[in-house]
Amino acid sequence: xxxxxxxxxxxxxxxxxxxxxxxxxxxxxxxxxxxxxxxxxxxxxxxxxxxxxxxxxxxxxxxxxxxxxxxxxxxxxxxxxxxxxxxxxxxxxxxxxxxxxxxxxxxxxxxxxxxxxxxxxxxxxxxxxxxxxxxxxxxxxxxxxxxxxxxxxxxxxxxxxxxxxxxxxxxxxxxxxxxxxxxxxxxxxxxxxxxxxxxxxxxxxxxxxxxxxxxxxxxxxxxxxxxxxxxxxxxxxxxxxxxxxxxxxxxxxxxxxxxxxxxxxxxxxxxxxxxxxxxxxxxxxxxxxxxxxxxxxxxxxxxxxxxxxxxxxxxxxxxxx
Amino acid sequence: xxxxxxxxxxxxxxxxxxxxxxxxxxxxxxxxxxxxxxxxxxxxxxxxxxxxxxxxxxxxxxxxxxxxxxxxxxxxxxxxxxxxxxxxxxxxxxxxxxxxxxxxxxxxxxxxxxxxxxxxxxxxxxxxxxxxxxxxxxxxxxxxxxxxxxxxxxxxxxxxxxxxxxxxxxxxxxxxxxxxxxxxxxxxxxxxxxxxxxxxxxxxxxxxxxxxxxxxxxxxxxxxxxxxxxxxxxxxxxxxxxxxxxxxxxxxxxxxxxxxxxxxxxxxxxxxxxxxxxxxxxxxxxxxxxxxxxxxxxxxxxxxxxxxxxxxxxxxxxxxx
DNA sequence: ATGAAAGCGCTAACAT
DNA sequence: ATGTTAGCGCTTTCAT
Numbered sequence: 001x002x003x004x005x006x007x008x009x010x011x012x013x014x015x016x017x018x019x020x021x022x023x024x025x026x027x028x029x030x031x032x033x034x035x036x037x038x039x040x041x042x043x044x045x046x047x048x049x050x051x052x053x054x055x056x057x058x059x060x061x062x063x064x065x066x067x068x069x070x071x072x073x074x075x076x077x078x079x080x081x082x083x084x085x086x087x088x089x090x091x092x093x094x095x096x097x098x099x100x101x102x103x104x105x106x107x108x109x110x111x112x113x114x115x116x117x118x119x120x121x122x123x124x125x126x127x128x129x130x131x132x133x134x135x136x137x138x139x140x141x142x143x144x145x146x147x148x149x150x151x152x153x154x155x156x157x158x159x160x161x162x163x164x165x166x167x168x169x170x171x172x173x174x175x176x177x178x179x180x181x182x183x184x185x186x187x188x189x190x191x192x193x194x195x196x197x198x199x200x201x202x203x204x205x206x207x208x209x210x211x212x213x214x215x216x217x218x219x220x221x222x223x224x225x226x227x228x229x230x231x232x233x234x235x236x237x238x239x240x241x242x243x244x245x246x247x248x249x250x251x252x253x254x255x256x257x258x259x260x261x262x263x264x265x266x267x268x269x270x271x272x273x274x275x276x277x278x279x280x281x282x283x284x285x286x287x288x289x290x291x292x293x294x295x296x297x298x299x300x301x302x303x304x305x306x307x308x309x310x311x312x313x314x315x316x317x318x319x320x321x
Numbered sequence: 322x323x324x325x326x327x328x329x330x331x332x333x334x335x336x337x338x339x340x341x342x343x344x345x346x347x348x349x350x351x352x353x354x355x356x357x358x359x360x361x362x363x364x365x366x367x368x369x370x371x372x373x374x375x376x377x378x379x380x381x382x383x384x385x386x387x388x389x390x391x392x393x394x395x396x397x398x399x400x401x402x403x404x405x406x407x408x409x410x411x412x413x414x415x416x417x418x419x420x421x422x423x424x425x426x427x428x429x430x431x432x433x434x435x436x437x438x439x440x441x442x443x444x445x446x447x448x449x450x451x452x453x454x455x456x457x458x459x460x461x462x463x464x465x466x467x468x469x470x471x472x473x474x475x476x477x478x479x480x481x482x483x484x485x486x487x488x489x490x491x492x493x494x495x496x497x498x499x500x501x502x503x504x505x506x507x508x509x510x511x512x513x514x515x516x517x518x519x520x521x522x523x524x525x526x527x528x529x530x531x532x533x534x535x536x537x538x539x540x541x542x543x544x545x546x547x548x549x550x551x552x553x554x555x556x557x558x559x560x561x562x563x564x565x566x567x568x569x570x571x572x573x574x575x576x577x578x579x580x581x582x583x584x585x586x587x588x589x590x591x592x593x594x595x596x597x598x599x600x601x602x603x604x605x606x607x608x609x610x611x612x613x614x615x616x617x618x619x620x621x622x623x624x625x626x627x628x629x630x631x632x633x634x635x636x637x638x639x640x641x642x
Numbered sequence: 643a644t645g646a647a648a649g650c651g652c653t654a655a656c657a658t
Numbered sequence: 659a660t661g662t663t664a665g666c667g668c669t670t671t672c673a674t
Contacts, residue, residue: 004667004668004669004670005643005644012643012644013643013644014643014644017643017644029438029439029442031415031418031419031439032419032667032668033360033419033421033666033667033668034416034419034420034668035356035359035360035365035420035421035666035667035668036360036650036666036667036668036669037667037668037669038356038650038668039354039356039357039360039649039650039651039652039666039667039668039669040649040650040667040668040669040670041650041668041669041670042650042669043669044356054375054381054384054385055378055381055382055385057376060375060376060381061376063375063402064375064376067402076416078399079400081384081388094352095355095397097352098352098353098354098355099355099356100354100355100356117350118350118352121350122352204583204586205583205584205586205587206587207584207586207587207588208583208586208587209587210587211587236587237587240561240587240588240589244589262525262526262529263526263528265525265526265528265529266526266527266528266529266530266531266532266557266558266561267528267561268561268565325652325653325654326659326660333659333660334659334660335659335660338659338660353651353652354650354651354652355652356650356651356652357650357651357652357653357666358651358652358653359652359666360650360651360652360653360665360666360667360668361651361652361653361654361665361666362652362653362654362666363653363666364653
């Protein structure tokens with residue numbers, strides 16, 4: 001019918017007919033059936049976005065970046081959550097691909113063999129995000145978490161700390177947290193140092209866990225002069241606890257987290273951290289899918305550089321211990 | 322073909338053929354085309370979930386409740402975010418309905434005329450969530466925010482506070498925050514009281530805003546003996562600021578927030594709050610769509626009861642001012 | 643500028 | 659237990 005032409009603003013349609021169709025559609029409360037449309041046109045304006053979690057502050061911000069870009073295009077994000085579980089990632093990916101989206105943005109470069117095969121055979125642009133330490137299927141946008149850990153270690157050592165503890169998540173499938181820790185240990189090793197203590201948690205309120213783990217670690221290893229947290233939320237918990245106990249931060253004890261979450265702005269003092277470029281990663285990934293990225297639309301490899309923010313919890317050069 | 326039968330475990334298929342089809346499918350990396358399937362069967366295993374925001378802690382938790390329930394069913398959630406904007410809600414809803422989902426879960430009971438018309442004509446189960454102060458299109462699961470505000474006011478007055486300030490978001494379209502404030506003022510009015518000061522913010526780090534607004538309000542109205550925050554995040558910022566300044570909480574100044582977010586567990590002391598039953602709301606809404614709710618699948622009206630948690634920031638009966 | 647017809651890749655109903 | 663057929667509601671192409 002001509003109707004189809006009107007609703008998609010295609011082809012030549014006379015003004016009169018157009019108006020008539022439009023008003024009829026509105027009167028009937030007509031909503032076109034995209035299923036049929038997609039089947040006929042072999043085009044689907046959906047972009048699959050697969051992320052491990054929504055409950056921390058990091059992925060929602062990536063999503064915000066993606067949405068900001070896609071809002072300017074006909075594309076729409078559809079998000080799937082894996083809870084850091086490879087089997088769930090497989091399921092979610094399978095479901096998504098069965099809708100034949102225009103592209104997929106997926107967190108991480110580690111995937112099960114089946115997932116990787118699906119991504120490779122999908123025949124659409126794939127962007128793996130967050131992490132660049134690995135071989136991408138197609139495009140890749142992120143930061144090097146290994147390097148982030150490494151540089152934080154160097155900064156800490158440069159500030160004169162040497163007895164260092166690590167506090168993080170107990171997540172075998174959070175590869176980025178793992179890589180940060182490995183990079184961090186590598187950085188310590190450069191200076192002939194090693195982690196003196198470490199502790200991992202899972203589940204629960206991160207702020208509370210940070211508080212509890214800090215207390216436990218300091219009770220166990222009172223000589224530590226620095227604590228590196230695998231994320232800002234537990235770091236903030238630790239910081240609050242130290243402040244409460246009157247511990248001299250950063251003199252007696254230095255602290256650092258990771259992510260650069262907005263939350264930190266509201267703390268009594270600024271926790272040292274490293275910005276993970278979350279929003280920018282989302283923007284870039286979306287641009288690659290939308291085909292508006294200057295870098296192109298396939299095989300792009302983009303490594304962003306996280307900014308180290310010393311804040312108030314690492315000694316500055318002049319400051320004495 | 323028989324293939325269709327195998328992939329959907331339907332009808333009688335011999336073991337041998339089944340195996341053959343399955344292995345062939347795997348070898349070819351075959352992913353079925355749900356578009357064609359949906360068109361043919363007139364069934365789509367998608368549930369549209371429309372929420373205003375992902376950047377606070379409240380909606381992700383609702384989503385977690387929804388996912389937990391839908392994971393046991395063939396249904397899959399697809400989320401859309403409106404940023405509290407009615408026009409965006411309209412667009413997102415239109416897009417979703419054009420995929421003919423099995424149901425829609427949507428936050429709030431206030432919608433534009435066009436959105437309401439779409440919901441009414443969709444011919445699928447609709448569940449409006451979070452808020453029960455209004456007339457639903459179909460089903461409704463939530464709490465009464467008006468009553469939540471009212472009861473908080475009563476508790477505060479019962480504890481002996483009388484010079485009360487309000488701090489909240491400047492969001493004309495956050496109807497739930499508005500209703501809480503209205504209910505709160507109603508509660509004050511019962512005791513012949515009224516708000517002595519109020520301040521609203523928008524954007525930025527909520528924790529930081531809470532800190533700044535608290536400082537500003539106390540500078541302006543030093544006689545206040547209670548601050549009611551429209552959410553826990555700004556409440557936490559205010560609490561941290563008070564602790565820092567050595568203000569006697571809850572003796573000299575009482576504080577309360579709203580939501581019952583997990584974050585509060587990690588604070589130096591427990592902020593009074595009211596649990597919004599977020600996870601439970603998500604679960605119930607999903608059950609209604611899935612048809613597994615004992616209440617039925619259409620026209621359900623479910624009001625949950627938020628629990629008041631006095632924490633450490635409201636005086637207990639025995640405590641003196 | 644408009645209409646007619648084929649067909650997208652499946653499912654459902656009906657053969658066999 | 660397996661094969662056959664007619665659509666699902668659009669888009670596309672070709673005709674008028």
